[in-house]
Amino acid sequence: MNSVFSNKKAIAIFVLPTLLIFCGIVLVPIFVSSYYSLLDWNGVGKGAFIGLDNYKEMFTDTRALNSIKNSMLFAAASIFIQLPISLVLALILASTIKGEGFYRTVYFIPVLISTVVIAQLWSKIYNADYGLLNWLLENIGLANLAQDWLGQKDTALVASFIPTLWQYVGYHMLLMYAGAKSISQDIFEAAKIDGASPIRTAFSITIPLMRPILKVCLVFSVIGAFKVFDLIYVLTGGGPLFTTEVPSTLMYTTIFDTYRYGYGSAISVFIILECLIFTVIINKFFKTE
């Protein structure tokens, strides 16, 4: 019996192909990127080793700093705007309201759609002349607010946050809903008998018991904000005048438009580290409190 389950040849056949493709494509490139990030290199011939100069440049260049600031604002917007909305929706739906299944199914639809499609759709919504948003403003008597949302520096950043918030509200709602539903019904019965109001129950019982899933949502939304690429790339390309640029779009243009492979790699390493550090911080925060 045991010999069947410790068949060395079978184990090799089952594991080696996976391990090979995984290490070659996912793990090794991280080290390669880290090495590239120490070079001054345009992809042709051998690069010159310049130590940490690329990183120094990233932390002094206003364009790079601005992109980092934007991704932080993105993260803040999803923590303080998106997650609370998702939480409210999840709590309402988990309280066995009529149509619960329908609402949950519908709110989740945008999550599944390609971000490229979402970005193209929103660029039409924001269109200055024929867009849905300006049409709406004109028809509720706020025509003076109608403007070229993505084309001007002071509205472009906020306008490019909204589609992501809109798209992923349903995702966090679903996770939080599952978290709330997994709480034992007995606790709610007891709270009801004690005369606790629904809002009191939510704050004193449901939300504290949802901590594990809230942590997951927090990590996902922060990391998602740091990694955001598709939406900005399609919606604004980082413009106008770099106002909506994020680290991943800056990395992309640095590598493929200006052929600064070393500097672009430094930005990609920064994105990995940023994600790792914040995941650790959030986990710590949830442990100690």
Added chain:
Amino acid sequence: MSTAKGLLQRRPNFIGKILLQGFLIIVTIIQIYPLIWLAFFSLKDNSEIFSGDVVGLPKKFLWSNYAKALSDGHVLNYFFNSVLVTAASIILVLILSAMTGYAISRMNWKLSNLTMTLILLGMMVPIHAALLPLFMVLKNLHLLNTYWSLIIPYVAFGIPLAVFILSSFFKGVPREMEESAVMDGCGIYKTFFSIMLPLVSPAIATVAIFTFLACWNELMFATTFINNESYQTLTVGMMSMVGTYITQWGIIGAGLMIATIPTIIIYLLLNKQVQKSMIAGAVKG
């Protein structure tokens, strides 16, 4: 509790329920109307869109927008490429991850825990990190502008979550199942393929859904590794199509709809399974 008192208590509850329903309906409109609006303008011609009626139903359903997007806009070609790349990635992810997940959770070897930890680390890696090194490797192997340049990375980045989900399902299968198979004289391959694999079909569905969404919607690799139009997938194709038909919203809308319809159909057919998969992926990941 007396009935009168019960009614009194239920009344504010009733008003509250109506307010809540109102709120949920408003959110429904916000979440779904933009997509309905897209469906509407994909069937309109320019004169209708630009004459001020941007919101309503199309006066005449202009299906020719779809025909134009499919042929002149090359959407049919992009669609075919997306189907091919996505299907190949799903099949490979399933085969590789099921075998590895099984070996890790059910077979006896020294490095199984280490292997699992290594693969789990992969879930933390953003694809940004691999972009340039992969580009250089694919370029040197002359694999840029082939389907493999997308399938191989999609499979590699799909593996961690897939192995994780599958191995946790294999763990849940009672030992007796495979022990009796071995008693009956099944070898390890037969035990795996004909006894164990069918038992974890829910996990296979979960992984397939995940991999479908990841590949179908992926942009960064797709736009970097392929610039030959005949191999482009839908996400990249949408961008070039929008560039070609800048002012013809109807055709752009039709293209966007075609790219989205498969996802919507899968969701309508399997919405419970899709929701479960997303929860499983997040909670376990």
